[in-house]
Amino acid sequence: MSTPGPRRITIKDVAELAGVGVATVSRVLSGGSASAETRERVLDAATKLDYRPSALGRNLRQQRSGGVALLVPDITDGFYARLCDGVLSCARSYREPVTIGVTGDDAEQEADLVGGLLEQSMDRIIAVPSGDGEMWASAVRAGLNVVFADRRVWSPGSHARTLDEVPAVLSDDRSGLRTAIEYLTGLGHRKIGFLARQGMNQRVAAFREAMGDLLDEDLVVFARASRDSAYAAAAGLFQRRADLTAVIAGGNMLGEAAVLAARELYVRIPRDLSLIMFDDVPWAELCSPPLTVIAQPASDVGYRAAELVLRHGRRPRTVSLPTELIVRSSCGPRR
């Protein structure tokens, strides 16, 4: 079928044409020391033959394949899409390919994916973790170079030490939530709900903390990664608790579900219910009414995470990027 084609140009060919040994060619090409004259001859030969080093050979020798892996819960979610974009744009400047996997916020799939990466000898990975500490701790011990993005893993007990070493790039949802809740309480709201997705432990914890005395545990509900599940969670909450006057959606899919469910149930926004959504997506402004949001620097999170895993130099423990409350028209005074 495929034509046999001209044999691939290898380092050996270059060496031969330049009249030097392969070792010298390798050194010249990877910036080792060599005399000016040899260097020129090698470079000359390489361009003359249009030599492209094979990543395969290099990888095998170095016992690791280049590139970075990126694990996100759902690439269809605008937030994670922008995060990916940030990673990709940083990686491109290093000329490193990026392998993406989606976990669906499912620990098992995540473990599967990580297994696959290990098999490929990928040793650098950026992850929005869904799984337990166990898995990630063992991945780290296996020599994987992990950077967490958007959230880190809850490290219960023995793995705490290992996992606290893992750098993470987070957005400061704690302060975002605080200002959002201040805003809502300032409008008179007391019964404030929270729509969360499984795996958003940190964000939920921040919500609980920021709510203080006002916290009603029955008002925080969890959805799985799908749109349906998000809708069900939102509709369920709205129907179950008629006294609810404000709700914070932990992500844009949750926010979308909230708007839809409210519309379906004839709950008017912001008249009957105030809504704040995490993450400023372009359609938040187009929505009716335009949504008040807690904007997150999704792309920057990805970019910084990629920098951390690629530069590999200094390793700050954790960087936290600021969020911003953008007020539009989806919140009103309590009535």
Place this chain on the structure above:
Amino acid sequence: MSTPGPRRITIKDVAELAGVGVATVSRVLSGGSASAETRERVLDAATKLDYRPSALGRNLRQQRSGGVALLVPDITDGFYARLCDGVLSCARSYREPVTIGVTGDDAEQEADLVGGLLEQSMDRIIAVPSGDGEMWASAVRAGLNVVFADRRVWSPGSHARTLDEVPAVLSDDRSGLRTAIEYLTGLGHRKIGFLARQGMNQRVAAFREAMGDLLDEDLVVFARASRDSAYAAAAGLFQRRADLTAVIAGGNMLGEAAVLAARELYVRIPRDLSLIMFDDVPWAELCSPPLTVIAQPASDVGYRAAELVLRHGRRPRTVSLPTELIVRSSCGPRR
């Protein structure tokens, strides 16, 4: 820094423990012929040692690295995000990693990316092509296994033969456009504009064709890949041609820009301007007014493309997936 750790388990270790040669182990593990007894001994040894074959070694030997590459113009665009999702979900069932690159609809970046893939010896690639036929033809000749998704390359002249061989998975925007335009003309519209992005040649051609006599070349405008550019194109069109009564946005970013620009310029939808957008994104329903759209099976396009490149069996020339006009409230009669 990193602990030397226990040496990797290789096929040699397995062979030794099982008391057979490495060749036999390889055969057993990759489904070759072997006696029942040997097979059992090998499998036993492999599980006992928890042996994981190294993709590196295999790749070098087979002169190709596994996995698929996927090139999209912009992962932030909901349509391409869903396309990616489709590819990923198909690839996962084959346990093949997916490397994603974004081209920004730029021929040069695309060529760069392809160069990188060649260097990695990736020989399977799914692309939403932006570049010229030249580049893709040479990629195909270099032995790359290409499948186009969403659009194919315009093949002028000599490369036509090579490129027509490349399978493609498209959505049937021709028929989508036709019904959309019938719908609009049925409402009395005559001056219908088209917002396109560079690289959408096929879609623009379909628009021209479907418009027939009504076509006014001045009403089709092009934007580059960015949000700003899309906005500028939309606003420009609206300001320049006050006689415009309907517009079709060639993608959801264009649609978003159109809504925004209309709002900014006090053009009321659908009263002053009817709008139809390509691609049904979740927010189309949340928008005010809810947008009439030409729905495309983005995820299926990705999935089928992945199937084509992974199964590698029969190669149908091109598959075309149906689109659907979903009528909401963004179109009204001409006034």
Place this chain on the structure above:
DNA sequence: AGTACTCATGGAAACGATTCCATCATCATT
């Protein structure tokens, strides 16, 4: 019994890079 054929099997040769190590030349120091 001899020949031909099938099958399981293992040794060894790729694959293409990097890198260890020995060699040799050059130059400075005593």
Place this chain on the structure above:
DNA sequence: AATGATGATGGAATCGTTTCCATGAGTACT
């Protein structure tokens, strides 16, 4: 002039797998 230090250089080993080929055992057929 002898010694040591420095630096450029090339041969060969190495990474872990697949696959070619030769070997030997077993079977069927003449």
